[in-house]
Amino acid sequence: MKDVSFKLGFVLSDPRGRNSACGGTAQFPGRVRKDGHMNNAQIWLKSKRWGMFIHYLSILQNNADNKNSMGKETDWNTCVNELNVELIADQAKEVGADYLIFTIMQGKRYMAAPNKTYDSYLGCKPSEACAERDVILELSEALHKRGIDLMLYYTGDGPCRDDEAAEKMCWNEGSYNMNFITRWSEVLKEYSLRYGTRIKGWWIDGTYQGFSDEAFEMMRAAAKAGNPDAAVCFNYYGCATETHSVKLDGMGEILFGDFYQKVVAPTKYCDYTAGELVSFNGYPESPMINGAVPHVLSFLGMPEPLAAVYNGWGAPGSKYSGHYMRKYIKTFNKMGGVVSVDVCMYRDGHIDEEQMNVLREIEKEQA
Numbered sequence: 001m002k003d004v005s006f007k008l009g010f011v012l013s014d015p016r017g018r019n020s021a022c023g024g025t026a027q028f029p030g031r032v033r034k035d036g037h038m039n040n041a042q043i044w045l046k047s048k049r050w051g052m053f054i055h056y057l058s059i060l061q062n063n064a065d066n067k068n069s070m071g072k073e074t075d076w077n078t079c080v081n082e083l084n085v086e087l088i089a090d091q092a093k094e095v096g097a098d099y100l101i102f103t104i105m106q107g108k109r110y111m112a113a114p115n116k117t118y119d120s121y122l123g124c125k126p127s128e129a130c131a132e133r134d135v136i137l138e139l140s141e142a143l144h145k146r147g148i149d150l151m152l153y154y155t156g157d158g159p160c161r162d163d164e165a166a167e168k169m170c171w172n173e174g175s176y177n178m179n180f181i182t183r184w185s186e187v188l189k190e191y192s193l194r195y196g197t198r199i200k201g202w203w204i205d206g207t208y209q210g211f212s213d214e215a216f217e218m219m220r221a222a223a224k225a226g227n228p229d230a231a232v233c234f235n236y237y238g239c240a241t242e243t244h245s246v247k248l249d250g251m252g253e254i255l256f257g258d259f260y261q262k263v264v265a266p267t268k269y270c271d272y273t274a275g276e277l278v279s280f281n282g283y284p285e286s287p288m289i290n291g292a293v294p295h296v297l298s299f300l301g302m303p304e305p306l307a308a309v310y311n312g313w314g315a316p317g318s319k320y321s322g323h324y325m326r327k328y329i330k331t332f333n334k335m336g337g338v339v340s341v342d343v344c345m346y347r348d349g350h351i352d353e354e355q356m357n358v359l360r361e362i363e364k365e366q367a
Contacts, residue, residue, distance in 0.1 A: 051099035081133035096363030156207035201231035287336025294337030322361020
């Protein structure tokens with residue numbers, strides 16, 4: 001996915017040598033499962049209709065220049081302590097979401113939950129990089145009480161936008177080198193073992209060109225260490241085959257490119273497709289795609305400026321009506337797939353009200 005830091009103007013170039021933060025031309029083949037049967041992870045996911053996706057990051061909820069922060073900026077630990085997980089769960093229940101995907105981190109060093117392995121590699125004390133509060137555990141319990149499943153977002157490129165943390169995690173030895181992959185997988189494994197079956201799936205971003213079979217295998221094993229039946233996908237393709245940025249007067253950097261208009265086939269290590277799109281306009285061509293459950297992920301948020309079609313991740317407002325989203329999700333479900341909807345969450349845990357109104361219509365119409 002996107003690095004949302006692009007939206008915030010932090011980064012345009014990609015440290016792995018690709019043209020953008022959205023992926024690049026992919027040649028990795030998918031694998032068709034010859035037995036024709038779904039595994040337990042896929043059976044679970046196929047039973048779902050749609051879920052919410054929430055970006056919870058230091059560059060959003062703890063950045064005073066970003067609307068998601070409600071104008072506040074503190075140390076990361078204080079920010080995490082202010083998050084109301086019961087409110088998040090209440091909102092997910094109100095709109096009828098079947099599951100929720102929540103980010104542990106992205107790009108920077110900050111983690112939404114404790115991790116001793118990560119602290120050890122970075123030489124950090126608890127609270128300096130990893131929040132002392134275990135928001136993931138609390139959120140899983142709050143959602144479970146309401147009959148909603150939890151999935152987690154992780155990345156394959158770790159704190160690659162944080163020079164000091166990237167160096168300590170061995171990222172600087174070369175993108176996706178196995179020293180980095182080994183360390184980063186150990187961090188993932190600690191989370192997976194801690195949460196066990198509380199976590200029903202993983203959406204792993206930033207596993208683009210150069211991510212080796214060995215790296216995929218190691219990270220997949222780490223993600224499933226605590227729950228072998230967790231659904232795992234890797235975002236190898238991003239959201240476009242080719243992109244470039246142009247600086248326009250009065251608009252800043254605008255990303256142009258050949259953005260996908262369909263659900264792209266997955267790698268052979270995916271239980272379901274990553275399905276990153278910049279618009280809810282793609283559909284699966286079959287009920288299973290190269291042996292994976294069709295899944296799509298895009299955002300409700302209104303890009304700002306509008307021409308920056310990629311900038312709606314975690315943003316307020318809505319590109320779509322409730323009527324459209326209800327029709328889209330229903331159609332995608334009938335074609336055998338599942339839809340994840342990225343929403344704008346503010347620092348205290350409340351979802352953008354315009355988006356809540358859209359999501360309420362989905363539930364009302366689906367009933």
